[in-house]
Amino acid sequence: MGHRVGRVLITGEEIAGRIQELAGAVAHDYAEKDPVLVGVLKGAVVFLADLIRAADIPITLDFVELSSYGAGTGSSGLVEIISDLSGSIENRHVLIVEDIIDTGRTAHYLRRNLESRHPASLRLCALLNKAGRREIVVEIDYVGFTIPNEFVVGYGLDFMAHYRNLPYIAVLEPEPAGPEPGGSLALQDLE
Numbered sequence: 001m002g003h004r005v006g007r008v009l010i011t012g013e014e015i016a017g018r019i020q021e022l023a024g025a026v027a028h029d030y031a032e033k034d035p036v037l038v039g040v041l042k043g044a045v046v047f048l049a050d051l052i053r054a055a056d057i058p059i060t061l062d063f064v065e066l067s068s069y070g071a072g073t074g075s076s077g078l079v080e081i082i083s084d085l086s087g088s089i090e091n092r093h094v095l096i097v098e099d100i101i102d103t104g105r106t107a108h109y110l111r112r113n114l115e116s117r118h119p120a121s122l123r124l125c126a127l128l129n130k131a132g133r134r135e136i137v138v139e140i141d142y143v144g145f146t147i148p149n150e151f152v153v154g155y156g157l158d159f160m161a162h163y164r165n166l167p168y169i170a171v172l173e174p175e176p177a178g179p180e181p182g183g184s185l186a187l188q189d190l191e
């Protein structure tokens, strides 16, 4: 069965408004700290790009790419680093930027991993918090939206590597039976 982009959960305008608030808090808290913002590839890039342009303070950027073993919409719980930071974070004020915290396993792993590199401080900022899916308690210092337990795409979040470029966050839903003239893209069409 194919899938399609369904109901819009958070509009682009709502995202933009919330990012202004988050960026204001980050700018206030890190004004004199020259933080390094660590974007978690790939999902966080859209959020990170908007967040840093709304935070009018000196910052630097770095990236890490992580992978959970297993396929589909679930998480097996095993996390590994595919691509590591380009520089040291020792004695730096580090803010991890994530698109979504789901089971919490990725954020838990990354927090512990980065903590072992002796940053001056370490916090986590996530656009979305799917709190109902949490398996490991993880402290999230800045949260954009808490969302229900639905599979969402857009604004950096993908399904089978697609939909990251949607300027809003929507629920992914099964393609209804029968032809749909002018309907949304079905993933089966991409394979």
Ligand code: PRP
Pocket: 040, 041, 042, 043, 044, 066, 067, 068, 075, 098, 099, 100, 101, 102, 103, 104, 105, 106, 107, 157, 158
């Ligand atoms: C997503 C998301 C988080 C993680 C959250 O990444 O960006 O990193 O899953 O899930 P968890 O709380 O259950 O660990 P994904 O592995 O889908 O890679 P992507 O960012 O490239 O889409």
